Every structure is written in structure tokens, then in C-alpha cells.
Amino acid sequence: DIQMTQSPSFVSASVGDRVTITCRASQAISNYVAWYQQRPGEVPTLLISGASILQTGVAPRFSGSGSPTDFTLTINTLQPEDVATYFCQNYFDVPLTFGGGTKVEI
């Protein structure tokens, strides 16, 4: 299985800060990485696919980069509604695997 090592597991930041979350794959997975946001008590939603493709309706302060083993999710100008847990995911090979999650608090 491809392991997705996500860090940090917890971030406390202020409104307006830039937050960076990283995810390292245990093998090269090209750009087959997705990032999800799960607000407290809610369903996960897809933010980014293909490592850097922002989904329709997602705020442009979110961005993704990286390939083929190291990936980054950046939240520019953190907003109160960004309080959530963020997960990376490999979809290069089965079993699809998620990172352990990063909880972002303000």
C-alpha cells in the first residue's frame, strides 16, 4: 500500500495567516493526489484534485502543488470558516489511502 504521511497533525493560526500542510507519499504517484476539507460534524468535500486543480466553488485562497512524492496544500489568508480537518489522498493506486489529517484551528 502507498503510505501518505501528512504533517503537521495540528495547526493553530490566526485569521489572515498562511497555513501550509504537507503530504509525503511512500512512492511516486505522479500528480494523483486529492485534498479534502472536513468541517466539524460535516461531510468531507473535495478541494483539490490532480495535486493542484481547484474544484469549482472552492475559494481561491486554497492552492495545491507538488509531485511525484511531496505535496502541499496552502491556505492563504486563513478565514474563520477554514476551521476544519484536511486530508490528502492518493488515488494513483488501490487501495486508495488517506493521510492522517491536519486539524486547523484559529
Add this chain to the structure above:
Amino acid sequence: EVQLVQSGPEVKKPGESLRISCKGSGYGFSSYWLGWVRQKPGKGLEWMGLINPGTSDTIYSPSFQGLVTFSVDKSTNTAFLQWNTLRASDTAIFFCARHYGSSYGSLDSWGQGTPVTVTA
């Protein structure tokens, strides 16, 4: 609009069987793989596997192989996740999600989740 609507919460006893459902609408149900994701209380996301609704072909994560069964009813655009013998450790929220895009696809639309509690 793509929608995945799951069946309601379940409370079961260890050893019982269970089948939960996920009904798709707003898109070609048979054209996209449908995955299942487990989230234990306070924990992260675990991909359980997927089913091709058009062919009923399945791929199970090794962690769930033999423990659950995926099936689909194309006539009602509904996918199912089934347990024959529940254990307390199966207590979790289960999400269905549509696979979309290249390779195995990211999960672009999710059901609302079905909480399952297994307790004596």
C-alpha cells in the same frame, strides 16, 4: 446536481447483519465507480473499496476484504454496503462517494454518511 443519499442511522448488536444503501441521482449512475469510506469516531478516513455500478465489478481494500460486501441495483441507482456479522469495532460513520477523473479518481461527491453503532 449530483446527489448521493444514504440510508439512516443504524443501531445493531454484535453478530447481527446489516445492509446500508446509497442512492445516486443527477448523473449517469452506471458510468462512475462508487466508493465506500469509513470514519471511526474522532478518527480519519479509510477507503474501503469501490464498485463499478455498470458491471458490479468490485475492488476491496485488503483491510476490508472478506468483512464487507458491495452490491448495486442498477434499476434503482442504489449501491449497498453489507455486513454478515457485525462487531463492535464496526461502529463508525460510513460514506459513499463518487470516483471521478483519471486513474482511480478522486472522490468528488459524497453521501451524507450513515452512522452505524454496534453495541450489546
